[in-house]
Amino acid sequence: MKNIILKYGLFSGAIISLVLILGIVLMNKENPDLQLGQIIGYTGMAIAFLLFIPAIQKAHAIKSLSFGRAFFIGLQITLIACAIYSLVWTLYIFLINPDAAKEMGEQYMKGLKAQGTPLEDIAKQKKFMDDVYANPLFCFMFTMVEPVIPGFIFSLIAAGVNQYKNRKVQV
Numbered sequence: 001m002k003n004i005i006l007k008y009g010l011f012s013g014a015i016i017s018l019v020l021i022l023g024i025v026l027m028n029k030e031n032p033d034l035q036l037g038q039i040i041g042y043t044g045m046a047i048a049f050l051l052f053i054p055a056i057q058k059a060h061a062i063k064s065l066s067f068g069r070a071f072f073i074g075l076q077i078t079l080i081a082c083a084i085y086s087l088v089w090t091l092y093i094f095l096i097n098p099d100a101a102k103e104m105g106e107q108y109m110k111g112l113k114a115q116g117t118p119l120e121d122i123a124k125q126k127k128f129m130d131d132v133y134a135n136p137l138f139c140f141m142f143t144m145v146e147p148v149i150p151g152f153i154f155s156l157i158a159a160g161v162n163q164y165k166n167r168k169v170q171v
Contacts, residue, residue, distance in 0.1 A: 001059055005073060008055035009080025012048040016081060016147060017088040019044025024092065024100075045147050049154035052077055056162045070162040074155025082151060086143040094136050101133035 023040045052074045059065060059073050093101050105126065112122050132142045 001062060001073070004055055004059050004062075005076045006080065008051050009077040010084065012051050012077060012081035013084025015048035015051075016041075016044050016085045019048075020085065020088060020092075041146075042150060045150045046154070048081060049078070049151055052154050052158035053161050056158045057165070060162055060166070064166075065162060067159050067163045070159035071155050074158045075152070078148060078151030078155055082144045082147045085147055086140045089143045090136055090140045093133065093139055101129075101139075105129045105133070 019041060023037050023044075027037060055077055056065065056070045056073055060070065065073070108129070109122055109126055112125065132138045
């Protein structure tokens, strides 16, 4: 079971990290489209997290899984994938391109201004981002949150698919 979790966690983490790197390489440096970057990133996460279904099916072949146990396996795979993704992003920000966080923050602030966000709220958001990106540990932890929500949802879906297939086989 642990081997399946580790294998699929590493593979999912590699996929979302490769999509992250691809997004960085393809991003227009003069005028980055952060929304397009988010679409590409979350699409990559969806593709990577679809691997939860075969992972849970393989685990079920070893030992019959309840919905809760299948969901827990999905969450464990999510945590491994998220850790890899966060590590890649943190290394990129602190070792490869230290100006990337500043550039991304400036584009994000421009977007907030264009939406008519009050200057006081923009200043709070800027301070928060500056604090997060000043410390590698905070950056890592903050980045972990981004793929956790889709991973949670895909864990639920994979556990549901596992339950559905098990009921279909038993009938």
